[in-house]
Amino acid sequence: MADVKSPPHGGPTKFTANPLFLRDEELRQAIEMLFFAYRDFTGVADEILGDYGFGRAHHRAIYFISRHPGMTVSGLLRILRITKQSLNRVLSQLVEEGYVSQQKGVQDRRQRLLRLTDKGRALEERLSAAQRALIAGAYREVGADAVEGFRKVLLGIMGNEEDRERFERPAPPRR
Template sequence: MQHAGLRDGLPAPAGGENLLFLTDEQIRRGIEAMYFAYRAFTSDPDLILDEIGYGRAHHRALHFINRDPGLTVTSLLEVLGVTKQSLNRVLRALIEDGLVDSRVGRRDRRERQLRLTDKGAALERRLSEAQRARMKAAYRNAGPQAVAGFRQVLEAMMDRDTRAQFQSLLDAPTAGARG
């Protein structure tokens, strides 16, 4: 059921007269800003990953396993939205290199639960430190209203299923998260 004033699950602007109309040029600039911001956001971890022969998929796996120790392979597949074959390649490398520990599930022996080893946690911390510092500096510089607006824009870009998945992630405890 859709709540009055909500469009695609997001609050409608206060008063229809305050709708934001953007030109194609402004939209293009926003898209380009996203590309350049993402490039800057990933640049520091990319240097570290390149040194050890890993890619961004390895970083994302480390991030979400760190966030939720005991995460199942099936849950990680859902969060990352990658193929089983692609994730298996990434996990195999992380396990063989001693960064991730994979154990049989306690409740369901068919499940594989994932945890970072101490070595994996240290790498995840190293990869994420610069990103956290970059986000903190940007948030501080932009101010609380801009931060709230930025998050609204990001969430508005997500389709309904992705937004629900993101919200469930926000609602979950963050046992492994730091800082």
């Protein structure tokens, strides 16, 4: 650690010309970079959420409802991979406080179709803007090829084919 002033601790193993080691070190770095980047990525939203007394769970619900207006509760559950009980706590809070509206399904009236209210959209915009600014800053520093590489690797990490399908290149800037 930069900030550990203490005795012999070696630090991460040293670089050698061994290609297998290189590969390993590269992978370990990726793990660590994901940790730091994700921490900062969620951090910018967490600050805002604090103002509203909400947590990440609320953010995720708001995010996906925003992306898929009219989605059902069970659809949201499948995406988030949490239990109905866990979701219900944050969802009912969001509904009570007027960030999310529920509307009975027309074809299937058991369903509660979820949508953001204007208030919800305003919050979503605030949260999203903060995260987009962070990513935009990173994208700006690198080239379009790097961005494309970033996307490809993230897609590769997603195991689930169903998740991946969400990202069929709608139309990136060029290519």
